[in-house]
Amino acid sequence: MAMQHVLGGAGDSPTILVEGTLRSGQSVNFEGNVVVLGDINPGAQVTAGGNVIVMGVLRGMVHAGAAGDAQAVIVAFRLRPTQLRIANHISRSPDGEVCNPNQPEIARVREGIVVIEAFPPGGERQGKKQRPREELKK
Amino acid sequence: MSEVIVVTSGKGGVGKTTVTANIGCGLAMLGYKVVLIDADTGLRNLDVVLGMENRIVFDLTDVIEEKCRLRQALIKDRRIEELFLLPTAQTKDKSAVTAKDMQDVCGQLREHFDYVIIDSPAGIEQGFQSAVAGAEKAIVVTAAEVAAVRDADRVVGLLDSLAEIRDPKLIINRLRVHMVQRGDMMSLEDMHDILGLELLGVIPDDESVVVATNRGEPVVTSENSISGRAFKNIVRRMLGESVPLMNLDHREGVFNRLRKIIGLG
Numbered sequence: 001m002a003m004q005h006v007l008g009g010a011g012d013s014p015t016i017l018v019e020g021t022l023r024s025g026q027s028v029n030f031e032g033n034v035v036v037l038g039d040i041n042p043g044a045q046v047t048a049g050g051n052v053i054v055m056g057v058l059r060g061m062v063h064a065g066a067a068g069d070a071q072a073v074i075v076a077f078r079l080r081p082t083q084l085r086i087a088n089h090i091s092r093s094p095d096g097e098v099c100n101p102n103q104p105e106i107a108r109v110r111e112g113i114v115v116i117e118a119f120p121p122g123g124e125r126q127g128k129k130q131r132p133r134e135e136l137k138k
Numbered sequence: 139m140s141e142v143i144v145v146t147s148g149k150g151g152v153g154k155t156t157v158t159a160n161i162g163c164g165l166a167m168l169g170y171k172v173v174l175i176d177a178d179t180g181l182r183n184l185d186v187v188l189g190m191e192n193r194i195v196f197d198l199t200d201v202i203e204e205k206c207r208l209r210q211a212l213i214k215d216r217r218i219e220e221l222f223l224l225p226t227a228q229t230k231d232k233s234a235v236t237a238k239d240m241q242d243v244c245g246q247l248r249e250h251f252d253y254v255i256i257d258s259p260a261g262i263e264q265g266f267q268s269a270v271a272g273a274e275k276a277i278v279v280t281a282a283e284v285a286a287v288r289d290a291d292r293v294v295g296l297l298d299s300l301a302e303i304r305d306p307k308l309i310i311n312r313l314r315v316h317m318v319q320r321g322d323m324m325s326l327e328d329m330h331d332i333l334g335l336e337l338l339g340v341i342p343d344d345e346s347v348v349v350a351t352n353r354g355e356p357v358v359t360s361e362n363s364i365s366g367r368a369f370k371n372i373v374r375r376m377l378g379e380s381v382p383l384m385n386l387d388h389r390e391g392v393f394n395r396l397r398k399i400i401g402l403g
Contacts, residue, residue, distance in 0.1 A: 090195060092192035
């Protein structure tokens with residue numbers, strides 16, 4: 001899959017770089033894409049109108065496509081979120097069960113639910129590519 | 139008849155959040171409808187201690203800003219029926235919740251719940267003042283340390299002057315029985331002399347509290363920990379039962395007897 005498909009029309013919207021780790025209680029709000037060069041810790045929040053890319057560990061809360069864009073994606077070097085939101089879909093990691101592959105992953109909405117796949121697609125873990133998340137009612 | 143109770147201490151780190159979570163679970167396990175309010179905006183922990191962090195969508199500040207209805211912000215516990223959490227925001231500060239806001243929220247919640255329990259932040263500033271504003275009763279948590287007792291005493295005075303709460307109940311947390319016996323820690327009598335409050339219970343220093351807290355499962359839900367039993371007793375006392383203080387000495391007992399046998403006691 002070519003990159004321009006993964007990130008939709010991301011090239012058209014403004015993007016900000018956040019340098020460093022977002023700690024608990026810190027938040028970033030931006031109408032375009034957000035790239036974090038660091039981690040997002042539990043209790044930190046990123047809300048973006050477009051996509052969110054984390055060049056580190058995503059442990060906190062990220063809302064991509066916050067203005068309603070369900071095509072928005074969340075990519076993280078390590079995806080361990082408290083909660084992910086894309087447009088009006090909300091998902092959280094399941095209670096108890098742990099599945100933490102050591103590779104970059106991408107979260108996006110497919111058929112109404114947030115799914116998580118290896119990134120780039122077609123890596124070693126092809127067999128377990130899709131990891132559906134428990135859906136929350138908003 | 140519903141009750142709105144604030145759990146407070148003045149000093150940080152003495153166990154307000156742990157006490158709130160355990161009392162709330164304990165009451166809900168007996169079938170009472172309980173809602174816990176985290177009033178520590180910006181440094182929230184109650185959601186973590188209850189294992190509910192990843193289910194927060196709306197919070198207290200959203201309710202105040204009318205971004206959602208009150209019942210949308212309530213999170214239901216997955217193990218205990220009738221236990222709910224009203225979380226607060228982590229990315230805002232104490233100014234997001236005023237005393238008037240708390241009074242309004244507590245007023246609404248008390249119509250639907252038997253117990254509304256508020257986890258106050260440490261300190262005596264705005265966050266504390268908002269937290270106590272909606273309450274009619276208080277539980278003061280202290281540790282057996284001079285500094286913690288001093289702060290508790292200050293808070294008892296403020297509860298009276300700010301919120302007209304006259305007779306708060308006392309919980310002594312993290313008591314190390316062997317240190318008290320050696321005279322290295324304040325005893326219950328020492329603390330009672332200073333504070334003069336009715337004692338609701340004593341929680342021994344117990345590693346299983348740390349384990350349970352980190353797992354997001356309050357210790358009162360476990361059957362065989364000494365601190366879990368201490369919390370169950372506290373809950374029964376809150377309901378008006380007369381439960382004698384637990385003998386926290388029994389683990390020392392064997393050791394002491396041994397010492398006596400070898401002639402050290």
